[in-house]
Amino acid sequence: MPADPQPEALLTLLAVARLGRYTAAAEVLGVNHSTVSRRLASLEDTMGGRMLVRASGGWEITALGRRALAAAEAIEGTLRELGEDTGRDSLQGMVRVAAPEGFTSVFLVPAMVELQRAHPGLAVELLAATQRVRQNRSGVDLEIVVGRPVVHRAFATPVCDYSLRLYASPAYLERRGVPASIDELSRHPVVYYVESSLQVDELDTAMQRLPDSPPSIRSTSVFAHIEATAAGAGIGVLPDFLADVDDRLVPVLADAYAHPLSYWAVVRDEGPRNHAVAATLEALQRHVRITG
Structure with missing residues (x-):
């Protein structure tokens, strides 16, 4: 059976989609550029297509990537709710x-x-x-x-x-x-x-x-x-x-x-x-x- 998308890869896609750059996403996520690239490559293999395309000034999300973004946002929302339940700042x-x-x-x-x-x-x-x-x-x-x-x-x-x-x-x-x-x-x-x-x-x-x-x-x-x-x-x-x-x-x-x-x-x-x-x-x- 094909592997399910990994949550960390989905959250990485979300960061790149919002910031437009691998380096900016890596800084926010606390990882290096190669880790961001590796996670996105793994996600594209799992999803069977490109998540991002290069545009002038940064990366833009594809139609397939938008499908994955919905799942990434759901994961982010769940994690935020957990943080709120434990009193951790969600922002x-x-x-x-x-x-x-x-x-x-x-x-x-x-x-x-x-x-x-x-x-x-x-x-x-x-x-x-x-x-x-x-x-x-x-x-x-x-x-x-x-x-x-x-x-x-x-x-x-x-x-x-x-x-x-x-x-x-x-x-x-x-x-x-x-x-x-x-x-x-x-x-x-x-x-x-x-x-x-x-x-x-x-x-x-x-x-x-x-x-x-x-x-x-x-x-x-x-x-x-x-x-x-x-x-x-x-x-x-x-x-x-x-x-x-x-x-x-x-x-x-x-x-x-x-x-x-x-x-x-x-x-x-x-x-x-x-x-x-x-x-x-x-x-x-x-x-x-x-x-x-």
């Missing part, structure tokens, strides 16, 4: 979250500190990046993006709203004058992203209502925008949740310009069934509600 492993740096600093870091304090067995890796949603989410469990994403085989939910607005330092406005209209911004350097490196359409369109401006300081970092604006480099196009609490900055043309945006959370289609990922998203949403 273990690693969660990787990618998010824009401003959101990471204000919302994500405090939420994850609170979550990790409550569950010391959970490791959290934060990847700061302002980019469009990845259709291949290998290596990332939870992704925060600007604007409503169009995704396939994934779950997306809104997190919070914010706006880009205009700000400057009082010293700059005293030196250069306060613009009375949007058109007068053509006489002021505008601090914002480097246009050629901007990957998010919703951030790109923020400049469409503004006139061409003199040469200015541009950066791929929102915190560089904040610092350059505070130092008097020009008028910054800044997230209100960062600039409103910075006493070095004052609003400019508050009634004339605002570019509304929203943050969305995206997880793999199997992500909501991952206890650690679900707890991470819940902790983040709770923190945003409290601070919002």
